[in-house]
Amino acid sequence: MKSSQTDSLHISSAVTTTLLQTCLVNVSDLSDKPKEKTCRLLLDSGSQRSYITSSIANYLNLPTIENVDLSIFTFGTKSPQYIKSRVDNFIIKTRIGVKPSIYANVVPHITNSVQAPVFNNSVKLLQDSRLNKLILADDGSYGDKIDILIGNDYYHTFISNEKLCISDNLFLVSSDFGWVWSGRLNETNTLDQLSVLTYFQSAGIYDSKLHKPDLPLKTDDVKRLWDLESIGIVDSPKYSRDEEAIKQFNKTIQYKGNRYYFKWPWAEYPPNLPNNLGLAYGRLSNLLKRLDNLTIKSYDKVIQEQLQNGVIEIVKNASFSLSHPVHYLPHHCVYNRDKPNKLRIVYDASAKTIGNQSLNECLYKGPLMLEDLTALLIKFREHAIGIIADVEKAFLQLGLQEPDKDVTRFLWLKNINDSVNKENILTLRFCRVPFGVISSPFLLNATIKYHLMKSNNSILNQIADDIYVDNIITGAKSVLEAQNLYNTSKLAFNDLSMNLREWNSNSKDFLSRIPDTFCTDIEAVKVLGLIWNTRDDKLLLKYDISQTDLDSVYTKRSILKVIASVYDPCGYAVPIVLPAKLFFQKLWKQKILWDTKINSDLLNEWKQIISKFSYLKNISIDRYFLKSVDNTRASEKMRHELHCFTDASTEAYAACIYLRSSWGTRNIVTFIIGKSRLVPIKEQVNLQIPKLELLGALIGNRLLQYVNKNLRLSIKAQVLWTDSQIVLSWYHSNKLLLPFVSRRINEIKQNKTLILRYIPGQYNPADIGTRSDRIDHYDRWLKGPDFLLDNSENWFSMPNNCVYQVETQTSSVGEGLSNENTNNKSTLVENESNINNLDMTSTTELDKEPISDSDSDLEMILKVQAQYFPEETKGIVSNFARSLGLYKDVNDIEM
Incomplete structure (x- = not known):
């Protein structure tokens, strides 16, 4: 590759000459009707990456996989040269019929001329009868130009262990392209005007360590991570x-x-x-x-x-x-x-x-x-x-x-x-x-x-x-x-x-x-x-990343590898892994490339996050739900309930389910499953907390049905707990709700056995699965709330003074998250309401609408709106109402 510095060392000597491993190959693109070109290739185990010249890449119209920033360490230099390069994909044909796919960085120029060995007729080497039976990889017919450099990332794909010793320090090495010369010549005038290049190069993504080609991430890790996060909360597609x-x-x-x-x-x-x-x-x-x-x-x-x-x-x-x-x-x-x-x-x-x-x-x-x-x-x-x-x-x-x-x-x-x-x-x-x-x-x-x-x-x-x-x-x-x-x-x-x-x-x-x-x-x-x-009858997480691996993590690709290495289908470690996932999302926001080393500030943040992964070794779950019950007959007579807690923050929304088993006055609470979903980047501006809380309740309801379907135990009650009073009010409303809210509320109401209850936020274990700063309380996630061990008469009720609103449909709004404007265009009307009965509801019962203590004020507001906005108060969607995004609250007041 050209630079202002000397990239290579040329040696011309009549006494000792070193031969480099060059081959003639046919290269093509990956299309159905590939375009093909003969190129000269240099096999170089001293280079960490492979390269192809831009002239060849452009001639073949090769597909570009990714653009990367490279740091190039050339021979005799201590400081790297930084260049931008694209990674292209192409096929090399071999003499044995294999056509391997190669990913290589595209550069304008690889090296100066590397002449093929052309021997004089008088050379003793030609008298070796073995040479007559061999097919040489480079016959000298192409010239001295190098079009492709195959580095150590693919070198051993083509080179075998078989070699012939031709003379002292001179060998023929078997390759998939034919036999290549390698070693030193010690005879005078052995070669005609041979200029030989000794070439060494280290390349990395701003890092001089051994590095793999900067290929695009395979989808397996991301897909696997998504599949595990979706179990129980996303319907399986019917193919x-x-x-x-x-x-x-x-x-x-x-x-x-x-x-x-x-x-x-x-x-x-x-x-x-x-x-x-x-x-x-x-x-x-x-x-x-x-x-x-x-x-x-x-x-x-x-x-x-x-x-x-x-x-x-x-x-x-x-x-x-x-x-x-x-x-x-x-x-x-x-x-x-x-x-x-x-x-x-x-x-x-x-x-x-x-x-x-x-x-x-x-x-x-x-x-x-x-x-x-x-x-x-x-x-x-x-x-x-x-x-x-x-x-x-x-x-x-x-x-x-x-x-x-x-x-x-x-x-x-x-x-x-x-x-x-x-x-x-x-x-x-x-x-x-x-x-x-x-x-x-x-x-x-x-x-x-x-x-x-x-x-x-x-x-x-x-x-x-x-x-x-x-x-x-x-x-x-x-x-x-x-x-x-x-x-x-x-x-x-x-x-x-x-x-x-x-x-x-x-x-x-x-x-x-x-x-x-x-x-x-x-x-x-x-x-x-x-x-x-089996001795303690405990389930543990399998975690194979060593401390050495953790200390060396510094790119988006390797960070994802660490996150995906935590196999946790039941969500035992959600609070521990959540900060790492949020950090990974942060890298996405900053549009950091897969193999670009993260800066020192991000690295320090990542090290703090990854230090908490030591908690994974402490996670130990009783394999048997009722392990603490010694009496088999008692376990058969127990009443079993499923309790799901949901919550949301601007970072994520989560749900966790516990099995509550009762026998007489004794209650046992066991963690079953938990899920946490990050708020999508594109929706973090649009989606406000109430709708995120609704999404939490939605995945909680789905998770409840998933667990209930797969348990062989007889479940007597399914209880969904939320600390969102707005979600509770949406659930109770008989008004026309916005499409986003309406569809999700209707799905929740399809679960006819569901009981909806209120829990104050500070007691909600699902809160730990929604915030990155709750990781030190991960044991609460597995233990569950203490009040479930108490009798139900002592559980939480909805507070007397409650502020809530119901969003109703006033205009045609798309269902997609990104199409819906969720900005709150109004100030909440605070009502002193008696909602004692709202603490526990099911789809078969509806509590009374809240009764305002200032009915006269509400009546006056309604009259004023009817006088100045007659169309809007009658439900007619005017351009004015549409532009302001107006809707009616539970008291029919335009908001």
């Missing part, structure tokens, strides 16, 4: 695609010999699926270059075991053309962190070639299971004895019907001690449903539910509702009931050719009655993303 997946499942399922067989749920048939043999071959070749001999042996062992067990089979006539689709799955291996010696093969059903679809894109995914996960955690806490188990290799027990096996082909070696070549390639295909295909989780869960529920057995019906993919999370009232559940479920899963293993429980008595081969005595086990301490 016709899900319905079609279920329809195909029911139509194609077959049961033969203790196993179910399926066809894939195709979005259309035949699918537009290519025979991607070249891609699979290239991926296998690259894979084996990276693996050591020990890993290859472990890899082969897994494949041989699956062959022996009938999970996969050899395709005998792989070259034959077939009438049905044929597709290949690239694969790689991973190691489980908890089982570091166990290798698992992962199949990439999302792999595709340019302009073609992947297998995953041709299939229906099937209904999502995320919402069920939270419901399972809630139901899991109902049982005195908690029980978990795992289905061993569950996916590999589902059979594939014959035509669909051929879209799960993959390649391996006949002889792992030989290299990758056509004669040594073994073609295999799956006989069972492989993990990694988008439909696999749906097929597994649907099959198990289908099998269990057709038996009409109460225990198996319970198991069907308590399973998530291949994990059973259930429970029982007694040891005898638990043992019966074990015996019944084992037999049922045997009929599926599935083995239930790794049984665990908080009841040691129950575990003692199970064969040791089927159970585990681990005290801290994973349960749906949480940690279950």
Whole structure:
């Protein structure tokens, strides 16, 4: 890259010359009809980033992903040079058929000339017979210009470990582009007028540390965060695609010999699926270059075991053309962190070639299971004895019907001690449903539910509702009931050719009655993303970010990573994580780029926030709702109520639900679930506190119905608590309300069993989930208000002196939040009102309208308005009324 400083060091010597790794490659854009150009590429492991010249990027019309600010540290300099650069995306074609997608920074100029080695005929090197068999990556035909620099971010994608020693300190290194020269020449006149560049560069986003390319954030983290925040308060969308997946499942399922067989749920048939043999071959070749001999042996062992067990089979006539689709799955291996010696093969059903679809894109995914996960955690806490188990290799027990096996082909070696070549390639295909295909989780869960529920057995019906993919999370009232559940479920899963293993429980008595081969005595086990301490019967949050990671966080991207790392579907840690989310929203407001380092003031603020994350280690929830009740009979006779508290601030609105269980004079209060939503940036000006309070009440009502639907307990009352007197007045009003208010009030009133009550703000636990300065009181969020432990006669009532208003519709106003003007254009009329009966209301009762102590004043105001604003008082919407945003209050006074 050009600058006023010397960016490179040139060496011309007849004695010692260093060769750089250059290649000739074909580069193209990502369009359906790509434009292609031959370029010269420099492989440089000393550069942290990859670059492409603006002339090539503009010629190919490459798509720009993001604009970034770079700090460039060049050779021999201590201070960085700051430049602005865009990140473009393009494809590089390799000789092995793979076309990797590259993200690179666009710069006007990369470096000065780097000549290709052109050898004299007299050179001894040419007498080496090995060179005649090799394809060189750079034959010298292009010239000395460098168009692309591949840095250490992609360097090892193209370079393999294979190299040839040509002479002392001179090597040929194998790459996906051919063989590249690397090293030193020590002979006189070996090269004709060769100018060689030694080039080192460090690049970062105002930071000299090792840094990944500044790519746009993948949506997975944000989407996952949003999905978890929405559970229970946003209706699950009903997709016709899900319905079609279920329809195909029911139509194609077959049961033969203790196993179910399926066809894939195709979005259309035949699918537009290519025979991607070249891609699979290239991926296998690259894979084996990276693996050591020990890993290859472990890899082969897994494949041989699956062959022996009938999970996969050899395709005998792989070259034959077939009438049905044929597709290949690239694969790689991973190691489980908890089982570091166990290798698992992962199949990439999302792999595709340019302009073609992947297998995953041709299939229906099937209904999502995320919402069920939270419901399972809630139901899991109902049982005195908690029980978990795992289905061993569950996916590999589902059979594939014959035509669909051929879209799960993959390649391996006949002889792992030989290299990758056509004669040594073994073609295999799956006989069972492989993990990694988008439909696999749906097929597994649907099959198990289908099998269990057709038996009409109460225990198996319970198991069907308590399973998530291949994990059973259930429970029982007694040891005898638990043992019966074990015996019944084992037999049922045997009929599926599935083995239930790794049984665990908080009841040691129950575990003692199970064969040791089927159970585990681990005290801290994973349960749906949480940690279950079986000895203390407590649920803990799983939090993997180390202190080192926290100390190094300084960009918007890495801050989001920390926030998303707190997996908390039930909202145990809402008050702790809320300040971090608000800080992240602040970064959005300031339009800080994903990989731009935040300034010192923001960094200090973030460090204060993140220091509170230590509270996460203190969160410990009783797994069993009624753990403090020793008497089983007492727990069966208890009266159960759901109490939801809601609140709002200018930052967020929140709701939290507690289970109140009563037996005689004794009351127990247990936290169930809580949610907090940030006020959207674009609505922070428009939405005032009353409407935010209404949104809090709305999500509280939805959350109540969600919990009530998923609990097996008999709930005798649903109580919604709010400290907003205005929300209460809207709820009671028989006036025509503004659309925003009316629609939300009407939804709340649809819950016919709901009881609405008033709570003073200082006693409202939901307040802690709406403000960033309440984090030190997070224990109140989990504990709940003390007054719920008291008899209901002593609970709060609406104060006698209450100020409230009702907004009524006087003009046509859009429903969207951003379209509605919520500015208060009036002064509240204060009324001394007797509203003692407003403390507890349901949709089946309406309290009396407030009676003013100054009726004469109100009558006079009405007369004056009727005289000077006759149209408006009659309900006619004039331009004058529309411009002022007038509406009538509860006393019919224009406001």
